[in-house]
Amino acid sequence: MKYVLILLYILLPLFASAKTIEVCPTCPVSQIKVGIDLAEEGDLIIIKAGTYKEHDIKITKNNIRIKGEGRPVIDGEMVGTVFHFSGSNFTLSGLKIIHVGHSYTQDFAAVLVINAKHFEIDDMILEKVYFGFLVEKSKHGVIKNCIVSSKNKDEAGAGNGVHIWKSSDMLVTNNDLHGMRDGIYLEFVKRSKMTHNHSHGNIRYGLHFMFSNNDEYSNNTFENNGAGVAVMFSKYIKMSENTFLLNWGDSSYGLLLKEIYDAEIHDNEFIQNTIGINIEGSTRINYSNNNFRNNGWAVKVKGACYKNKFYKNNFLQNSFDISYKGQINSNEFKSNYWSEYTGYDLDKNNVGDIPYRPVKLFSYIVNETPETIVLLRSLFVDIINFSEKVTPVFTPDNLVDASPAMKPIPKRKPQ
């Protein structure tokens, strides 16, 4: 055995720069770590089916490609991080990583990437992990077609599915993330895209932005999380064609916007969330062509919001369409469709002739005194809502949709 290794070592440089190293339980190279050590820049390491009990596999060289065949299982034995990349231009695919160590002091991950550029992680299955993919100070990375899951119950002992910190130009696409703390967590991440991910059953958020600018997420589904998506302290975020579904619980919501500026939110579906969008201190946000269906509150505006524009959205069968705190502050509602609108359209231009007031009196009262929610769906509430609708006294006078649509706004073709 030893001679074979030595022989290989001597012979290797003789071949062309890229060579293939096979790792399998019965192969000469039966450990991944050994394979890595043997690899030169540009080499391909193929890991064959089998179970490998390894952790702290460090890859520092550039241009290393690691590929699993027959879905090999790497068992971290609950000790620490499993793969640790710090080189650039690597690819990783086809593996299943299980049992990543938990720690309250260190962020152990199935795959840790630090200071890497141009990497691609594809077709990975991560189970019972602490953090799934932990990416720090990296650029131009792709994470796609992965399934990350864990069975966490409480927030403190759980890690995030995809956790990216201080990075830019990342693409996270077509992944399935569940049972984590946050499905995807981004902090100080720029110019990145999250698309076609399915983030569900996570304890905290499906997707979580902190201090991240110029990012975009689209075509994702956020289902049944503690809360769907939280976007905080970020600028220039584009959110489109996502589905926020069943984020239902005492103070749950589909989308939380907190201290964000200049965002575009369009063509999303908000279905059966306690709160569709919860907005706090956000400015210059455009909401258009979204569908809000069967939510408790479709949109809850909690103050310090300026120049938010709601155009051409559909508000369908929500318990409350809008809850609004504070001044109108040049926020605008225009050309939306409201399923509770009862006005008429005499000139047949598909625009209602009388304005619609989306804030009901009861919604206003509940905002002032939350305990009054116990009167929800009582006859008295219906009566005061009706009288307020006829002659508004309490609800913000200028919070109106002056041109409500008579028919639901049709869904736009995917762009």
Next chain:
Amino acid sequence: MLKILKYSFYDLMRSRWSYIYFLFYLALGFVLLFLFNDVSQAVITIMNIILVLTPLIGTIFGVMYYYDSREFTELLLSQPIKRRNIFLGQYIGVATSLALSLFLGLGIPFVTYGLFQSSEIWNFSLLLVTGVFLTFIFVALSYNLALSYDNKIKGFGFAILLWLFFAVIYDGLFLILLLSFSDYPIDKLALIGSSLNPIDLSRVLILLKLDISALFGYTGAVFKQFFGSSTGMISSFALLLAWVILPTWRILRKSKRKDF
């Protein structure tokens, strides 16, 4: 008493109004299930209707039956029967026939739409149980009024006022109370206030069982803690029961001293 109950019940079950009431619920059940095609959606709409309609119909029917059968009651009074049995029998007869209309009227469409396969069966049962309670409560209350006022018009007027009070005015006063104390912790007050009115109590009991309870937020947590516990469940049904027993007791007391 059972004899009176039986014949009052026979009489009412054959009355046109019982049929109309029954058919109304039957149609409502089928239409809602047809529209929503979803038992849980239908449950919440039916809740709204039950909470308004059963007290109203119970009140009106109670008063109407009392005034309508006054002469017959006199005939019965001249027979060797205890007074209390006559009134108890009539009251239970009216309430039972109304409750049965509700029960069958809504039960039939839901069962045919596969209620037993649905997870909503408990919510639906709770809905029916509170509907039956409300019927008994409001028939008893209206019987009280009718016993107190020989003048039909007065009796009717007060009965409608009674319904209006519990269905609407109470909530208005309750809301004012909540708003005027909004600077204090008032979730206990909210809890007590909604327990004292049988309509509110029924509404809260049902809402807490439905998904929509998430809208209750923090207040809901207090409510859930209370109503979710067995003590809360037992005490709320005890309250509903008290709303049946106290007016019934007053019917007996009142009828004992009344001249016909």
Next chain:
Amino acid sequence: MNIKIKQLYKNFGKVEVLQGLDLEVSENGIFAVLGPNGSGKTTLIKCILGMVIPTKGDILLNGESVLNEWAYRSKIAYLPQIAQFPHNLKVQELIKMIKEIRGESQREQEIIELFKIQPFLDKKLGTLSGGTKQKINILLAFMFESELIILDEPTTGLDPVALIHLKELIQEEKRKGKTILVTTHIMKLVEEIADKIVFLLDGKIYFEGTVPQLQEQTGEKDLEHAIANILKDTYA
């Protein structure tokens, strides 16, 4: 039956209807309770039946107080003034119900035939005419053997044939030794059947005696005039 009424008072609010009425009926026979409207006839009857609760005083039937009792009513048959029954019960069901309360009847068929009620047995009570309802009432009152029979305006709505049958029934009961109390405004009937007259005025007994006694006292041959005479004297 022995009826003894002691110092009976009844007021409805401020209106004093009975003001210390004393009456004793010890022999059997037919007693006509007469008096102007509001004199307390119906109230007296309802007190005996336990439908009106007296303010003061006592009522003894066969020596036992009946206030707040109920079982004694099985000895009384009552024919009320206005007949109203549950609309949706059938005649037969009503009869069955009363039988369930009072026990089996010996004379049901006989009276049904007498008043020709047969065709109505399967009809709902709400569909019957006033006269037919009164016949049903008569049936319910006479189908049981009762020591005391109380008839409150029994002739209301009856056709002449039925009226004749009713009188026969009353006479027959008298022969059997029953006590019969009748209130009526029809003096011919009183003259025809009453053994004794009890005349109420302002909640007290104004006159108690036979028809000839009354005629003698007032000096009027005609009963109607005799009554009018009393009223004229008191209200003049």
